[in-house]
Amino acid sequence: MLRYRLDLEYDGRPYVGWQRQDNGVSIQEVLERAVFSFCGETVVVFGAGRTDSGVHALGQVAHIDLAKTVAPETVTNALNYFLRHDSVVVLRTTLVDGEFHARFSAVWRRYEYRILTRRAPPTFERGRVWHLPGGLNAAAMSRAAKALVGRHDFTSFRSANCQAASPIKTLDELRVIRDGDRITVHAKARSFLHNQVRIMVGSLKRVGDGSWPEHAIREMLAARDRTKGGPTAPAEGLFFVAVGYASDDAR
Amino acid sequence: MLRYRLDLEYDGRPYVGWQRQDNGVSIQEVLERAVFSFCGETVVVFGAGRTDSGVHALGQVAHIDLAKTVAPETVTNALNYFLRHDSVVVLRTTLVDGEFHARFSAVWRRYEYRILTRRAPPTFERGRVWHLPGGLNAAAMSRAAKALVGRHDFTSFRSANCQAASPIKTLDELRVIRDGDRITVHAKARSFLHNQVRIMVGSLKRVGDGSWPEHAIREMLAARDRTKGGPTAPAEGLFFVAVGYASDDAR
Numbered sequence: 001m002l003r004y005r006l007d008l009e010y011d012g013r014p015y016v017g018w019q020r021q022d023n024g025v026s027i028q029e030v031l032e033r034a035v036f037s038f039c040g041e042t043v044v045v046f047g048a049g050r051t052d053s054g055v056h057a058l059g060q061v062a063h064i065d066l067a068k069t070v071a072p073e074t075v076t077n078a079l080n081y082f083l084r085h086d087s088v089v090v091l092r093t094t095l096v097d098g099e100f101h102a103r104f105s106a107v108w109r110r111y112e113y114r115i116l117t118r119r120a121p122p123t124f125e126r127g128r129v130w131h132l133p134g135g136l137n138a139a140a141m142s143r144a145a146k147a148l149v150g151r152h153d154f155t156s157f158r159s160a161n162c163q164a165a166s167p168i169k170t171l172d173e174l175r176v177i178r179d180g181d182r183i184t185v186h187a188k189a190r191s192f193l194h195n196q197v198r199i200m201v202g203s204l205k206r207v208g209d210g211s212w213p214e215h216a217i218r219e220m221l222a223a224r225d226r227t228k229g230g231p232t233a234p235a236e237g238l239f240f241v242a243v244g245y246a247s248d249d250a251r
Numbered sequence: 252m253l254r255y256r257l258d259l260e261y262d263g264r265p266y267v268g269w270q271r272q273d274n275g276v277s278i279q280e281v282l283e284r285a286v287f288s289f290c291g292e293t294v295v296v297f298g299a300g301r302t303d304s305g306v307h308a309l310g311q312v313a314h315i316d317l318a319k320t321v322a323p324e325t326v327t328n329a330l331n332y333f334l335r336h337d338s339v340v341v342l343r344t345t346l347v348d349g350e351f352h353a354r355f356s357a358v359w360r361r362y363e364y365r366i367l368t369r370r371a372p373p374t375f376e377r378g379r380v381w382h383l384p385g386g387l388n389a390a391a392m393s394r395a396a397k398a399l400v401g402r403h404d405f406t407s408f409r410s411a412n413c414q415a416a417s418p419i420k421t422l423d424e425l426r427v428i429r430d431g432d433r434i435t436v437h438a439k440a441r442s443f444l445h446n447q448v449r450i451m452v453g454s455l456k457r458v459g460d461g462s463w464p465e466h467a468i469r470e471m472l473a474a475r476d477r478t479k480g481g482p483t484a485p486a487e488g489l490f491f492v493a494v495g496y497a498s499d500d501a502r
Binding site: 009010011056073076077080084087088089090091092118119120121122123124126128 | 260261262307324327328331335338339340341342343369370371372373374375377379
């Protein structure tokens with residue numbers, strides 16, 4: 001058995017999310033079917049992050065084990081051929097050693113959340129951006145975001161469905177960047193709680209639109225109570241951007 | 252009657268092009284229907300450029316005359332409401348004087364052509380980029396493009412359907428810019444012949460992939476014969492980016 005790392009890009013709109021589910025087609029399932037079409041092997045595709053329905057990826061990482069030995073470029077091209085009617089694309093395939101695990105070997109994950117503040121609705125980014133035509137104070141959001149960076153109990157920023165054993169996470173980065181009528185929120189951490197990025201963005205949005213003062217974010221964190229938090233921002237603005245592995249540094 | 256300038260963005264894929272046609276829905280028609288739905292007036296929407304089927308716009312300009320006096324923001328919001336199931340968006344509406352004509356007052360037009368050279372197919376830009384996984388020599392394309400800048404007889408770069416009285420045009424700018432695995436060709440002129448940008452790009456692509464030497468572009472121009480030219484690049488990579496008016500400078 002050889003282990004292959006797959007770097008993936010996908011538009012999450014048509015899918016129920018990363019993980020196999022009974023109520024619709026998942027990205028994992030689409031990939032597992034493509035592997036079967038390609039080489040007849042039934043595999044489990046393990047992903048670094050279980051993105052929700054409608055969430056996109058620019059740099060999801062997954063791994064598969066194949067009995068057959070295949071050149072990595074052949075895996076990329078064959079999977080993309082069988083994925084041609086899907087909005088899932090294999091950017092590259094790399095042979096990795098058997099210790100590598102897309103999920104458990106990851107040492108950081110990076111997400112970005114895209115907001116469009118112009119009056120006119122999005123054209124090319126429909127379903128790929130949160131459209132907030134009222135405008136937002138990005139500077140206030142940026143200041144408020146600082147309260148969340150570091151090691152904290154993120155209970156207030158965790159969905160009721162979150163299965164993580166502990167609500168304690170270390171947020172390495174949370175930056176709010178304005179570029180004209182676009183605002184992007186960049187988040188980096190070893191790992192995130194379920195819906196953490198979307199609840200952080202939904203709460204910062206309340207600061208940005210003036211309905212909350214900046215210090216509300218700090219108080220929400222301290223409350224350790226999801227009911228004190230802001231709303232969960234829509235899935236469509238969220239992109240899983242990159243995953244880091246200790247082995248990457250060694251290269 | 253008051254005249255309104257509309258700045259438009261659209262994804263050209265679902266349409267037969269800008270202009271009304273019998274064989275399908277045009278962008279012009281979709282806009283004229285939206286105006287009728289909004290205020291009950293039957294108008295003709297005049298556009299600065301008659302983009303072909305599948306060609307996109309980031310900055311098409313059009314004008315309409317309305318009997319009713321309406322605030323420009325109301326026009327924007329109402330049209331976008333009635334366009335919500337289309338991929339056409341009104342970016343802004345401006346009241347202009349009766350002399351303004353979207354097509355005839357234009358003093359320059361700018362297009363860009365987007366090429367993606369990575370191996371993997373496009374995900375988010377499917378139908379909005381020319382995917383050339385073989386890679387291209389952008390530096391050679393950039394040098395060859397210089398032969399086309401200036402006032403020339405562009406017969407070799409003109410579709411058989413072109414209705415322009417003269418094949419003489421002045422190309423103000425033709426730049427080939429590489430950014431990682433993306434190549435963008437920027438073109439600016441007072442006006443273009445039918446398919447001129449796409450034939451220029453299709454010909455430069457032959458230089459980029461090594462099938463033509465750089466000087467072939469200069470010879471093709473001198474031949475004044477469409478059959479000597481390169482192929483027409485696909486519509487999907489072409490974006491109508493901006494239109495300039497003398498009145499803009501005056502502001």
